[in-house]
Amino acid sequence: DQQVKQNSPSLSVQEGRISILNCDYTNSMFDYFLWYKKYPAEGPTFLISISSIKDKNEDGRFTVFLNKSAKHLSLHIVPSQPGDSAVYFCAASFAGGTNAGKSTFGDGTTLTVKP
Amino acid sequence: KAGVTQTPRYLIKTRGQQVTLSCSPISGHRSVSWYQQTPGQGLQFLFEYFSETQRNKGNFPGRFSGRQFSNSRSEMNVSTLELGDSALYLCASSLQGQGEQFFGPGTRLTVL
Numbered sequence: 001d002q003q004v005k006q007n008s009p010s011l012s013v014q015e016g017r018i019s020i021l022n023c024d025y026t027n028s029m030f031d032y033f034l035w036y037k038k039y040p041a042e043g044p045t046f047l048i049s050i051s052s053i054k055d056k057n058e059d060g061r062f063t064v065f066l067n068k069s070a071k072h073l074s075l076h077i078v079p080s081q082p083g084d085s086a087v088y089f090c091a092a093s094f095a096g097g098t099n100a101g102k103s104t105f106g107d108g109t110t111l112t113v114k115p
Numbered sequence: 116k117a118g119v120t121q122t123p124r125y126l127i128k129t130r131g132q133q134v135t136l137s138c139s140p141i142s143g144h145r146s147v148s149w150y151q152q153t154p155g156q157g158l159q160f161l162f163e164y165f166s167e168t169q170r171n172k173g174n175f176p177g178r179f180s181g182r183q184f185s186n187s188r189s190e191m192n193v194s195t196l197e198l199g200d201s202a203l204y205l206c207a208s209s210l211q212g213q214g215e216q217f218f219g220p221g222t223r224l225t226v227l
Contacts, residue, residue, distance in 0.1 A: 101213070
C-alpha cells in the first residue's frame with residue numbers, strides 16, 4: 001500500500017513558466033507534508049513544508065497547496081529556472097507518537113526546466 | 116554546523132557478505148532515520164532511532180539492522196547480502212523526529 005503517490009514520473013517546462021508538481025496521499029492522519037529536491041549524487045534537501053491544518057504555504061518562488069478533502073497537494077514553482085531541474089519528492093510525516101521519525105515518500109518527479 | 120555525513124560513500128560487496136554503514140547526524144539532532152532508494156523508486160523507510168532506541172521500523176527483512184550510539188551516531192548493518200540490496204542508502208537526522216529531515220549524501224552499495 002503506497003500511501004504517498006506522485007503519478008507523474010517526469011515534467012518538462014520552459015524557463016520562466018510555472019511548474020506544478022502533484023502528490024496524492026491516502027492516510028488522512030498525516031500531520032505534515034514536505035517537498036524535497038534531489039540532485040544526482042546528493043541526498044535530498046528540504047524545500048518547503050505544510051502543516052495539515054493549513055491549505056497554503058509560500059516561500060519565495062515556491063508555494064505548496066494542500067487540499068485535504070481530495071487528499072492532494074501540489075508544489076508550484078514560479079518562475080521556473082534551469083537550476084530547478086532535479087528530482088522532487090513529496091513526503092508525509094506524523095507529529096509524534098509511534099510513527100515519529102518516519103517519513104513516507106513518493107517515487108519522485110523529475111523536473112526539467114529548459115532554457 | 117556541519118551537515119549529515121555518511122561513510123563510506125561507495126561500497127562494492129559480493130553476495131553473502133555483510134556490510135556496515137555509518138551516519139553522523141547534525142550536532143544536537145537526536146533522531147536518525149535510514150532509507151533505501153533503488154533506481155526509479157522513492158525512498159523506502161528502513162528504521163528510525165531516537166536516543167539509542169529504535170522507535171520505528173519499515174517492512175524490511177531481519178537482515179537489515181541498526182543501532183544508535185550515545186553521541187547519536189548511527190550504524191546500519193546488512194547481513195547475507197543479496198543482489199537486490201544494491202541501492203543508495205540514505206541517512207537523515209532531525210531534532211526530535213518530526214517535520215524536516217536533513218539528509219546525508221548517501222552510501223552507494225553495489226552487490227555483485
